[in-house]
Amino acid sequence: MPRTLDHAAPAERSVPLPPRLARIMRPELPSLAEEIVAEIRRAIPEYARPLDGPYGHVLRRSVEHQLAAFVDRVAAPGPAEVSDDCAGTARMLGQYEAHEGRSMDALQAAYRVGGQAAWRRVMRVAPRHDISAAVMSRLADALFVYLDELAALSLDGYRQARARPIPALDERRRRLLRVLLDGPGTELAEAAEAAEWQVPAAVTLIAVEPEARCVWTSLDEDVLADVECAAPHLLVPGPFSPERRAMLEKALPGRRVAVGLTLPPGQAADSLRWARRALGLVLDGVLDGPVALCEDHLVTLWLLSDPALVEQLARRRLAVLDGMTPGQQDRLTETLRTWLVTRGTAAEIAALLHIHPQTVRYRMRKIEQIFGDELADPEARFGIEVVLRAAHLRARGAEVRARTGGLRARRDTRRPHSSVMIPR
Structure with missing residues (x-):
């Protein structure tokens, strides 16, 4: 196969690199990966896409995996081959280029830009660790031989994608x-x-x-x-x-x-x-x-398949809580939900909710006073459990969205927990 990158001849592999280089290099990898991705996106217009899309994910993952694999190669001198994971990612990049209708020029340029950024980092770090000129020379050869192998794998993926029909x-x-x-x-x-x-x-x-x-x-x-x-x-x-x-x-x-x-x-x-x-x-x-x-997740799909209907069920089963503050409602309904799901003792429920058993007993007495005979009626009790389980699932989703800044825009801005389902 013809060579795919322009650089010096391959290094002599009879002289291994000092394994201590791997220990020096590993702490640099996270920030180096970010630097390489940013440099590629800046230098090559074809890759200046949002990083939260699939192309950005593949680009970032491939850079991280390929850097880590190179350091692993340095740490274990001897016959070296590109790992299956990195080989698959390299081929995937070539397939992407084919599906985009481009030549391999942009990806070849990306490999060169990445190699140059990596070598600049080596030149900044090496003086702090007394690395000889001879070792630096062998490291440079090893790095660009590795990049050449990755580029060849990408070319292989590109050719496969171009040659194979896509049913x-x-x-x-x-x-x-x-x-x-x-x-x-x-x-x-x-x-x-x-x-x-x-x-x-x-x-x-x-x-x-x-x-x-x-x-x-x-x-x-x-x-x-x-x-x-x-x-x-x-x-x-x-x-x-x-x-x-x-x-x-x-x-x-x-x-x-x-x-x-x-x-x-x-x-x-x-x-x-x-x-x-x-x-x-x-x-x-x-x-x-x-x-x-x-x-x-069949039960979850069923519970949340018709939110409007669950809301109506909540209006009928939980209306007795209307006179309470939202905080009171949340505390009582979370305790009730835990009891309905587990049928545990006060001590077991207290351990799940991280509260004192005496607090659970107090809340359960309050719940019995409020709901009365409904807790003894199987149909009414089942309706209450359905409402509270659905509220718990929706609350969990609201908490995840709040923690991550929102996975997607939602119209429902009401409070989480049981009050999501309880009419005011």
Whole structure:
């Protein structure tokens, strides 16, 4: 393969670098990665994109991994190969260039800019550690040989992306996906045959965070996808396996997704509807990402599927608290929710809420006075538990959004905790 970067000849690997260099270099890596990313974005217009997008995520992750891998190579002298992780990231960068319709010039320039920034840092740090000129020379050769290997891997990914057809982009497969989601009828067999796709016994739909950029060549051949729309989504034949999850991480790096239930093809729309609902809860901070499985959150999806209806239930079941202050309501409903969920003793509830057992006993007596016979009525008690569980989930999402500065804009600005659900 022809060389991809212009630099000096490879270093003689018979003379290893002193492992102590790795100890000197490691503390510099976090700030060096930031410096390299900033320099690349400043010097190369093609990479001057928001860093919170998929391209920015891949750029930052690749720089961090490749720097760490180079230091690992210095720390363990001997025959060295690029790690599978770094090789995969390097190939992915090349695939991105191909999908953007560009040549490899910008990525080659990015490698050069990164190497120059790294070497400037070495020149600033080396004088403090009495590193000889001979060692510095071997370190320079090793660094640029490493960059040459990464660039060659990126070129390999670029060529693969250019050479391989992308069935997921084919309009026939897009049409097939639409047919499945519209409710397959007599058209399904015809659409599947045209798309050269065998209809499976079951499918799993996946909702993807908006504005996702997909590495198409990382998708399995049998996956149907539409990610260039306002609500990106994929269809995976069969169940969502660990292998499919690994595929998603490569194809949609850094993007949050929600995986629907595995259902017969005729229920594909239901699987996607639930996946989109789960993704909304991920973006709201209620569910954890980056991959949320509907299978693991069925009760949460049900509880929060119709907020207006839960609000009406709250008006009927919790109206007895209207005369209390918000703080009083929060304390009593959190204690009641914990008791309903755990049916624990005062000591057990106190440990969960980080309060004194005597405080729990006082609150429970107050709760019994307020709710009376409703706590003994199974239907009424279930309604109260539903309301309080839903309020707790919504409160958790509100706290996450407040902590992170807001995962997305929301109209609901009411207080968290049980008062979210309790009418004033």
